[in-house]
Amino acid sequence: xxxxxxxxxxxxxxxxxxxxxxxxxxxxxxxxxxxxxxxxxxxxxxxxxxxxxxxxxxxxxxxxxxxxxxxxxxxxxxxxxxxxxxxxxxxxxxxxxxxxxxxxxxxxxxxxxxxxxxxxxxxxxxxxxxxxxxxxxxxxxxxxxxxxxxxxxxxxxxxxxxxxxxxxxxxxxxxxxxxxxxxxxxxxxxxxxxxxxxxxxxxxxxxxxxxxxxxxxxxxxxxxxxxxxxxxxxxxxxxxxxxxxxxxxxxxxxxxxxxxxxxxxxxxxxxxxxxxxxxxxxxxxxxxxxxxxxxxxxxxxxxxxxxxxxxxxxxxxxxxxxxxxxxxxxxxxxxxxxxxxxxxxxxxxxxxxxxxxxxxxxxxxxxxxxxxxxxxxxxxxxxxxxxxxxxxxxxxxxxxxxxxxxxxxxxxxxxxxxxxxxxxxxxxxxxxxxxxxxxxxxxxxxxxxxxxxxxxxxxxxxxxxxxxxxxxxxxxxxxxxxxxxxxxxxxxxxxxxxxxxxxxxxxxxxxxxxxxxxxxxxxxxxxxxxxxxxxxxxxxxxxxxxxxxxxxxxxxxxxxxxxxxxxxxxxxxxxxxxxxxxxxxxxxxxxxxxxxxxxxxxxxxxxxxxxxxxxxxxxxxxxxxxxxxxxxxxxxxxxxxxx
Numbered sequence: 001x002x003x004x005x006x007x008x009x010x011x012x013x014x015x016x017x018x019x020x021x022x023x024x025x026x027x028x029x030x031x032x033x034x035x036x037x038x039x040x041x042x043x044x045x046x047x048x049x050x051x052x053x054x055x056x057x058x059x060x061x062x063x064x065x066x067x068x069x070x071x072x073x074x075x076x077x078x079x080x081x082x083x084x085x086x087x088x089x090x091x092x093x094x095x096x097x098x099x100x101x102x103x104x105x106x107x108x109x110x111x112x113x114x115x116x117x118x119x120x121x122x123x124x125x126x127x128x129x130x131x132x133x134x135x136x137x138x139x140x141x142x143x144x145x146x147x148x149x150x151x152x153x154x155x156x157x158x159x160x161x162x163x164x165x166x167x168x169x170x171x172x173x174x175x176x177x178x179x180x181x182x183x184x185x186x187x188x189x190x191x192x193x194x195x196x197x198x199x200x201x202x203x204x205x206x207x208x209x210x211x212x213x214x215x216x217x218x219x220x221x222x223x224x225x226x227x228x229x230x231x232x233x234x235x236x237x238x239x240x241x242x243x244x245x246x247x248x249x250x251x252x253x254x255x256x257x258x259x260x261x262x263x264x265x266x267x268x269x270x271x272x273x274x275x276x277x278x279x280x281x282x283x284x285x286x287x288x289x290x291x292x293x294x295x296x297x298x299x300x301x302x303x304x305x306x307x308x309x310x311x312x313x314x315x316x317x318x319x320x321x322x323x324x325x326x327x328x329x330x331x332x333x334x335x336x337x338x339x340x341x342x343x344x345x346x347x348x349x350x351x352x353x354x355x356x357x358x359x360x361x362x363x364x365x366x367x368x369x370x371x372x373x374x375x376x377x378x379x380x381x382x383x384x385x386x387x388x389x390x391x392x393x394x395x396x397x398x399x400x401x402x403x404x405x406x407x408x409x410x411x412x413x414x415x416x417x418x419x420x421x422x423x424x425x426x427x428x429x430x431x432x433x434x435x436x437x438x439x440x441x442x443x444x445x446x447x448x449x450x451x452x453x454x455x456x457x458x459x460x461x462x463x464x465x466x467x468x469x470x471x472x473x474x475x476x477x478x479x480x481x482x483x484x485x486x487x488x489x490x491x492x493x494x495x496x497x498x499x500x501x502x503x504x505x506x507x508x509x510x511x512x513x514x515x516x517x518x519x520x521x522x523x524x525x526x527x528x529x530x531x532x533x534x535x536x537x538x539x540x541x542x543x544x545x546x547x548x549x550x551x552x553x554x555x556x557x558x559x560x561x562x563x564x565x566x567x568x569x570x571x572x573x574x575x576x577x578x579x580x581x582x583x584x585x586x587x588x589x590x591x592x593x594x595x596x597x598x599x600x601x602x603x604x605x606x607x608x609x610x611x612x613x614x615x616x617x618x619x620x621x622x623x624x625x626x627x628x629x630x631x632x633x634x635x636x637x638x639x640x641x642x643x
Contacts (some may be wrong), residue, residue, distance in 0.1 A: 037097035058092035149182035158193030292338030322536035523549035544578035
């Protein structure tokens, strides 16, 4: 409880004449207080008029009290108190300035303080205070960041010279709920109080400037065009029939388009029977059955379709690169609708995209919703084995395809460790799985083995709805990662997957294209090319990697080269050439290079000169050199290294 000295003190009753006298005497100071307290968003010119209006409206309460002739409760003023009439008028300015700065709520009739002032006003001129310096600009920014009560506390303390107890009493008198918090927030302002008296904040000393004349002409032309359009629309709506005439080719509004309305109806959703996939000619997302415990929840489905068509401000939307986020092009396929953890989730498929809608289980609109888009056009059995159904914190859950019989978790960084089973619900939703390399390091990388039919496919989460398939082998004929050699290769490559997160990746292939005996009996190194293909086509990424012998079986290799939208290591151009600067165990440096089997010879220049027949090169070099590497193919053409 505040001490008695800080309780709101009702000033002695003042009549209209006393209030007018105080306003005339202290008018510049009262207008400055209003100017400082008003939010900066309307602009300096509008704040000037609003501050003058606040000061002039402060007499209204005095006139009403004088007319009612009801004495206000008060205490006898203490020695040193300010003029009661001035204190009374100042409180009216403070109260109205705070009311103008509050967030506006929907009211039948808004507060007068929230309405723009009718008077004073000026037409054809912009009246602005005189500009200040850097200190005034810094203070303006700091005041803009404060709440309205904190601005009032700073102004009362700095401009009016009130002690903290008097400031709290004045704030309480004008209706501030927590004066102590306002003072504490005002303590964070670094600028000095002396700047409050600067001409920058004096709305009574003004300079005149012309308005935005070109903008005014544009607005006039726009208003004229809008009026003409309104007249034309009124004439069209007055026509017989539906208001548009029988001969018009104009399409109706979106909300009146029958196809668009049908796409938003839960009853029109395409639902696939549970066993349809067994005898279908296709094996992809189009044959996934409709699953989940809320597939008959019409209200949930209607909300999901409505948000998809017109997402509001409370919806968090994400999309993989190159994925359109527009409304459904027709009635989509319903893949899943059910509760997973604390969320209600709906998954749709429209032939081009997979769309995920998620909301809290209690459908509280205050908590918002999430809407995610991912391209999956051209999916086949290998790339439609699972979808991410929820992503919370550092864990994901998958919805698996109906043909998946078994799901296991494998750590790519531990190739010798056996995979562990991952539980699934009858609807095909897996238990939570840690997001790969969610922390700052890369000690493990979780991938999922999906067993279906006669194949075992390896997929991993890269931050999107559709997990990426992992393969090994030469371009054009990649194989699933099932053997020990492939797993050991991926153990040293897994951490590079962080470079293709959230990139719309469909599959990642790791190709061991060369082995090289290192100089000075340094062992045998492997050269790999890792290529990430995207669902959209463009945006593929290629990484050439050099894996020197290591005592640690999962030690990451060295990146020799990177490229984006390059044909190397792909089915169109199944070749690659890359090189590194390597230091032997004896401390000597070498330029090492390796090409795929299409190369007949390699050479280097620019600081290090050397050549070698075949597709391997090892040339002594100095530390820090950056030579140029190229090679000649077996057909005689010359190509450069990947870069």
